Amino acid sequence: MNTQKTPIVLAFSGGLDTSYCVLVLKEQGYEVHTVFVDTGGLRADEVNWIEERAMSLGAHQHHRVDASQMIWDEFVVPLIWSQSRMLGEYPMLCSDRYLIVRLSLQLCDELGTRHFAHGCTGMGNDQMRFDQTVRSVGDYEIHAPIRDLQKESGNLRDIEIEYLEKAGHSIPQKTGKYSINENLLGVTISGSEIDQFESPGPETWQTSRPREEWPAQPLRVDIRFEKGEAVAIDGEQMAGPEILQQLNKLFGAYGVGRHIYTGDVTIGLKGRIVFECPGIDALLVAHQALEDCVNTRFQNQFRHLVAQRWAELVYAGFFYEPHKQDLEAYLASSQTYVTGTVTLESTGGSMHAVAVDSDFIIQDPNAIYAQSCTWSPAEAEGFIKLTGQSSTMAQRIREKAK
Numbered sequence: 001m002n003t004q005k006t007p008i009v010l011a012f013s014g015g016l017d018t019s020y021c022v023l024v025l026k027e028q029g030y031e032v033h034t035v036f037v038d039t040g041g042l043r044a045d046e047v048n049w050i051e052e053r054a055m056s057l058g059a060h061q062h063h064r065v066d067a068s069q070m071i072w073d074e075f076v077v078p079l080i081w082s083q084s085r086m087l088g089e090y091p092m093l094c095s096d097r098y099l100i101v102r103l104s105l106q107l108c109d110e111l112g113t114r115h116f117a118h119g120c121t122g123m124g125n126d127q128m129r130f131d132q133t134v135r136s137v138g139d140y141e142i143h144a145p146i147r148d149l150q151k152e153s154g155n156l157r158d159i160e161i162e163y164l165e166k167a168g169h170s171i172p173q174k175t176g177k178y179s180i181n182e183n184l185l186g187v188t189i190s191g192s193e194i195d196q197f198e199s200p201g202p203e204t205w206q207t208s209r210p211r212e213e214w215p216a217q218p219l220r221v222d223i224r225f226e227k228g229e230a231v232a233i234d235g236e237q238m239a240g241p242e243i244l245q246q247l248n249k250l251f252g253a254y255g256v257g258r259h260i261y262t263g264d265v266t267i268g269l270k271g272r273i274v275f276e277c278p279g280i281d282a283l284l285v286a287h288q289a290l291e292d293c294v295n296t297r298f299q300n301q302f303r304h305l306v307a308q309r310w311a312e313l314v315y316a317g318f319f320y321e322p323h324k325q326d327l328e329a330y331l332a333s334s335q336t337y338v339t340g341t342v343t344l345e346s347t348g349g350s351m352h353a354v355a356v357d358s359d360f361i362i363q364d365p366n367a368i369y370a371q372s373c374t375w376s377p378a379e380a381e382g383f384i385k386l387t388g389q390s391s392t393m394a395q396r397i398r399e400k401a402k
Helices: 016-027 044-056 068-080 093-112 126-137 145-149 154-165 174-176 240-252 278-294 296-315 322-334 377-387 391-402
Strands: 007-011 033-039 062-068 115-117 142-143 181-185 186-190 218-224 230-232 258-264 270-277 340-346 352-357
Touching: 007 093, 007 240, 016 033, 016 044, 016 145, 016 154, 033 044, 033 093, 044 093, 068 093, 068 240, 068 278, 068 296, 068 322, 093 115, 093 126, 093 181, 093 186, 093 377, 115 322, 126 142, 145 154, 145 258, 145 270, 186 278, 218 240, 218 278, 230 240, 230 278, 278 391, 296 322, 322 340
Parallel strands: 007 033, 007 115, 033 062, 115 142
Antiparallel strands: 181 186, 186 270, 218 230, 218 340, 258 270, 340 352
16 A cells, blocks of 8 residues: 555546545545546536535545647547548547546646546546557556456446445436536447447437427528638637537537447447537538538548548547547648538438538539530540440450350
8 A cells, every 4th residue: 555645646527437536546545636627518517516526535636627629629620620430420529538638647747746547447448548648648657446446346336336335425326327428529428228238218318409399490500611620600700619519509409419329449348328419410511511512532532531540540549649640631731722601401300511602612613513514425425435444344354254
C-alpha cells in the first residue's frame, strides 16, 4: 500500500465506475484529484452535481476543464470532412476520451505527479483509447481500478454498487442500470438489456423524441459551410459547439439521430450500444450533399477510402498516430472549395438535404442531366464503346472458350 499522499489524477464523470475509483484510490493512500473534462452535452446543474459527487466521495480537490471548442476543432471538423462512420454506422461519439486524457495529463504535470487513473474495464475499447493516449503523449503510470477488479469473480457492476453502498454512498438509479456517456457529440448508452441484444427500453433514448412528440410542421434548416466547416445556421454565425448544440436540439425534437450499433471490440468481444447524434447526423448529411456537388468524381471516390482508415484509427485508440495527421492534411486540402449553404428538411425520424447553393457546383449550364448536353449522339456512342471495350472483348473471348 502506498503510505505517501502522492497526488493522483482521476478522469471523473460521476458515474458508477469513477465513483468506485475514488474510494479505491483513497484506500490505496493516494491524494485523489478528480478532473471533469467538460466536452459539452451536460446542463450546468449536472456539471455542478459531478463536482458535489466527487467531493462527497472524498476527493482532495475537484477540477473542471472546458474542452467543447477543442473537441469541435480536433474531432468534429475532420470527422465531417471525412464522412467517417465506423463500419458505416458509428461516428465515434466517445472520441472525447482522447481530449479527456490529454487534459488530465496536463493537470498531472501541474500537480507534479506521474500518476493517472481512469475507470475503464478490461473488456472494451475505452481502455485502449485511454492507455494508448497516455503512452503517445508522455510517460505516466496508469491506474485502472475497474480493470483490476476483474480479478474477482462476479458481475463488476454488482461488486461496485455493493462497495459504494457499504461505504454509505447512494447510486443514481439510471447510473446503476446503464452506462451513460453524454457530450457535445451526442449520447451513448450500454448495459442491461442493451448488452443482452434485447430491445432497448424507452428510457434509453435521451435526446431524440418519440414519434408521438414530433412537431406537426416540417423542419427546414439552412447550414452554411466555409471550406468544409459549418459556420452558420439559418444565416446566423455561430461558434462550432453552439452549432452542434443547436442542431442536436432542432433535429432531436423530430426524432432524428437514433441508432443501435454492434461493433467488434479490439480485444475480440462484440459490443452493443444505443447512441443518438442528431447534430452530427445533420452535419454529415449536409456536408456530403455540398461536397458531392463541388468536388470532382475522383475526390469524392477517394473520400471513402480516407474515411475508412480515419475511422479505424480513431475508433481503435490511435488518435495521435502520425498517419492520422497525414490523412487530415489531405482532407484539409480537399475542402478548399466546399463552401456553400445546404437546406435540410425533416418531417420526423429522418432528414434529407433538399437544396444546395454554392458558387463552386461543378455544372455546365449547357449540359443538364436528363435535359440537355453539349456533345453529339455519335460522341456519346463512341465513348460508351471505348469505355466498355475491355469488358466486351473479355466476354466474347470467354464465350468462344466454352
